[in-house]
Amino acid sequence: MPVNLLGLNREALTQFLEELGEKPFRARQLMKWIHQFGESDFNQMTDIAKSFREKLASIATVQVPRLLSEQVSQDGTRKWLLELSPGNAIETVFIPEDERGTLCISSQVGCALACTFCSTGRQGFNRNLTIAEIIGQVWWANRALGHEAKGERVISNVVLMGMGEPLLNYDAVVNALDILLDDHGYGLSRRRVTVSTSGVLPALDRLRERAPVALAVSLHAPTDALRDRLVPINQKYPLKELMAACNRYLEVAPRDFVTFEYVMLEGVNDSEAQARQLIECVNGVSCKFNLIPFNPFPDSGYRTSRPESVRRFRDILMQAGFVVTVRKTRGEDIDAACGQLAGQVVDRSQRQAKMAERHA
Ligand code: SAH
Ligand code: SF4
Numbered sequence: 001m002p003v004n005l006l007g008l009n010r011e012a013l014t015q016f017l018e019e020l021g022e023k024p025f026r027a028r029q030l031m032k033w034i035h036q037f038g039e040s041d042f043n044q045m046t047d048i049a050k051s052f053r054e055k056l057a058s059i060a061t062v063q064v065p066r067l068l069s070e071q072v073s074q075d076g077t078r079k080w081l082l083e084l085s086p087g088n089a090i091e092t093v094f095i096p097e098d099e100r101g102t103l104c105i106s107s108q109v110g111c112a113l114a115c116t117f118c119s120t121g122r123q124g125f126n127r128n129l130t131i132a133e134i135i136g137q138v139w140w141a142n143r144a145l146g147h148e149a150k151g152e153r154v155i156s157n158v159v160l161m162g163m164g165e166p167l168l169n170y171d172a173v174v175n176a177l178d179i180l181l182d183d184h185g186y187g188l189s190r191r192r193v194t195v196s197t198s199g200v201l202p203a204l205d206r207l208r209e210r211a212p213v214a215l216a217v218s219l220h221a222p223t224d225a226l227r228d229r230l231v232p233i234n235q236k237y238p239l240k241e242l243m244a245a246c247n248r249y250l251e252v253a254p255r256d257f258v259t260f261e262y263v264m265l266e267g268v269n270d271s272e273a274q275a276r277q278l279i280e281c282v283n284g285v286s287c288k289f290n291l292i293p294f295n296p297f298p299d300s301g302y303r304t305s306r307p308e309s310v311r312r313f314r315d316i317l318m319q320a321g322f323v324v325t326v327r328k329t330r331g332e333d334i335d336a337a338c339g340q341l342a343g344q345v346v347d348r349s350q351r352q353a354k355m356a357e358r359h360a
Pocket of ligand 2: 120218
């Protein structure tokens with residue numbers, strides 16, 4: 001099997017080249033071609049000696065996922081469907097805003113965690129993405145967008161908020177982060193790369209040591225009783241431990257706050273009393289809130305909170321001194337909104353079958 005250079009961080013690439021008797025500067029050169037110029041054909045890498053290009057071609061590849069489709073929303077949001085292996089595909093979304101362009105990428109095919117309001121969770125789990133598959137999403141988006149902007153960097157932010165729980169695919173994710181942050185890779189600053197987690201605590205402590213980037217935590221409930229139901233991993237790592245872990249993370253994080261994501265579900269977690277409980281819950285943690293209107297999907301069993309409930313909830317948090325944003329839903333017409341990313345999952349966890357049984 002040829003080595004796929006798309007998935008090697010600088011250190012791994014340097015070591016690979018060293019074994020071939022090549023100097024470390026070649027790693028920088030290759031990374032630039034692959035990640036910045038979006039080149040996958042060694043023959044086109046014109047400032048690399050021909051003999052070396054031929055040698056590379058015989059033992060290595062730059063293998064990117066296969067592009068199945070691209071959709072553009074009326075609001076400029078774009079979505080790519082990428083095939084990883086037969087039957088398994090993932091979605092990647094680009095959200096343009098005035099000051100920035102955010103790419104939302106996936107870390108797993110499906111998710112094993114089964115949060116009850118999440119369509120990815122509903123689809124079950126197939127497997128972790130490889131480093132190359134995680135980076136492959138950025139590679140495609142960069143190439144597709146880069147052409148339009150004539151070389152300007154249009155992806156300013158990357159968020160791991162697509163399919164999957166990034167901290168349950170820890171090794172591949174931290175290696176992919178290396179490539180995103182590398183000056184010869186995608187050159188993003190730590191502040192502009194966000195890992196979103198539902199709270200896999202031991203791995204969060206490891207991320208803190210290895211590659212502290214901006215942190216978002218999917219909170220969704222102010223009490224353990226409710227969070228146990230909505231985000232089942234809470235049964236293992238309850239709120240008190242989660243808050244303590246957030247504080248440990250903040251000691252080294254590139255931003256001095258955690259973003260708590262809170263999906264607004266009508267009659268479930270959106271009351272005024274719950275807003276006040278939430279203030280208690282995060283006491284002592286430097287944070288902002290991002291309220292996300294629930295995006296419905298078939299048979300979800302939940303409804304989106306009414307706009308006035310969202311407003312009241314937001315006002316209570318703001319009056320207590322918190323910065324609160326209400327996420328605008330983007331790309332709805334192409335099913336690219338939060339929690340709508342579906343891809344195609346060959347469900348090995350049998351969750352789809354179990355759910356169907358329960359509903360029958
Ligand atoms: N597994 C990680 C990252 C992916 S989910 C995590 O849970 O944080 C990205 C965000 O979308 C999370 O905050 C998640 O709770 C939210 N989300 C999931 N389903 C949603 C839905 N149907 N509507 C709105 N947001 C949703
Ligand atoms: Fe997995 Fe995140 Fe969805 Fe929960 S919200 S099922 S952790 S992708």
